[in-house]
Amino acid sequence: MNKVASSHSPNRRWRWLGGIFLAVVFVLAGTGLYAAWRVRWKPNVAVSPFGPAYLYIHTGSSFQAVLDSIRRQELLQEPETFVWLAEHREYARQVRPGRYRLEAGLGNDALLDKLMNGEQDTVAFELNAFKYKPQLVGQITPQLEANSTTLRALLQDDSFLRRRYQLDTTTVLTIFLPGPYRFLWNTSAEQFLDSAAAVHRRFWTPERRQRADSLKLSPAQVHVLASIVQRETAKPEDKPIIAGVYLNRLRQGMRLQADPTLLWAIGNFGVRRVLNKDKFVDSPYNTYKHKGLPPGPITSANRQSLNAVLKPAAHDYLFFCARPDFSGYSDFAATYAEHRRNARRYQRTLDSLKIRR
Incomplete structure (x- = not known):
């Protein structure tokens, strides 16, 4: 009996040692797998209640x-x-x-x-209409990596703009179409300008270029006139009519006498009543003093305003004036006498409301 017991004890010891070894192996393997999972695959991004x-x-x-x-x-x-x-x-x-x-x-x-792999998220934003270059820079540089100093410098670099876009420091503002844009965040100032120019090129289809040619206007001139139309009214129905008024004046060699160009020149678009002294401001944008279109746009024209110029209403109107009901619509006239009557009605309303400026 003792011999039998002693003959089996080494086997029991080996089994016991083998069990310990396997347990150690499993523990080490489990620890290793956990470590690998923790380092490689365990969710590690901090959870925020405000989203990604x-x-x-x-x-x-x-x-x-x-x-x-x-x-x-x-x-x-x-x-x-x-x-x-x-x-x-x-x-x-x-x-x-x-x-x-x-x-x-x-x-x-x-x-x-x-x-x-550079799998970055894009930045989507709305480019709003702007009147001056600093307003454009102020919209773009908080959204993108593009350096504000570099962007300002490029917008003032006549040689670069002529070589790259066949535009100058004034007409370069015609390439910016208000609306939705999507960029990679690390877009540079130069890449932003290239992208804006590409959007501009896509807008100017052969059909639109033919329409501009029929009006004897370049694409840049269409943008300039559309910017005036846009500042004159927000009413879609009036835009083609107002575009037709200005085109009629251009054909007849008349000065545009567009009040918004004066407001751009004096730097104050909050004025509700243009005064005679404003008409003497020394600026190439003063269309009361200078014939033809101003040298550049007074705001970034949207597609609706551009299309209004490209498809103007056909009529004999040479004048228009805001309606005295402040509806945003205009009264149109073919003669100066009729226009004066319309203008007096509007001015009397301003007087009654004590609007001096």
Whole structure:
């Protein structure tokens, strides 16, 4: 009996040791798998109640600059695991600029794939009508990486504008069409101008160019006239009629005498009543003093205003005046005498309301 027991004890010991070994292996394997999961796949983007976060990487940024931004904005739950994997995958050699959307549930491996492949999120915004270059710069540079100083300089660089777009520092404003735009965040000032010019080219179809030719206007001149029409009225029904008035005046060699051009020249579009002294302002935009179109647009004309110029109403009107009911519509006249009657009605309403300016 003793011999039998002693003969089996080594086997029991080996089984016991084997069990411990397997347990250790399983523990180590489990620990390794957990470590791999934690470093590579565990959701690491910090959850925010305000929606997805964004990581902005400026052009020329180093790996350290990216880490500083991540830590400063507290974008990750465990930045140290991201650092370890980023170093292992040599992310420092492939830092790409852009605006990256960080969704909750994103792990380090997927995040590095996004960053290293340059899978950045685009920026969508509405370009609103503007009257002066600083207003354009003020709309664009907060949205994109484009440098405001560089953009201002390019808009004033006559040689660059003529070479690149066949425009000058005044007519360059005709290439900007108000409306929705979508850009990569790291778009430069020069790339922004190229994109705006591309939108402008797509607008000017062969049919629209033919219409401009039939009016004896260049595309830039259409933009200038459309900008005046746009400042004169917001009513779609009146735009083609007003465009027709100005085209009639141009054909007859009359001065446009457009009040909005005076307001652009004096830098005050809040004026409700143009005074005689305004008509003497020394500016090429003063269409009371100078014949023809002003040298550039007084606002960025939208598609509706441009199409109103390209498809003007046919009539004999040479004058128009805002209606005294402040409806936004205008009264039109073919003779100066009729126009004077319309103008007096409007002026009497302004007087009754004590509107002096």
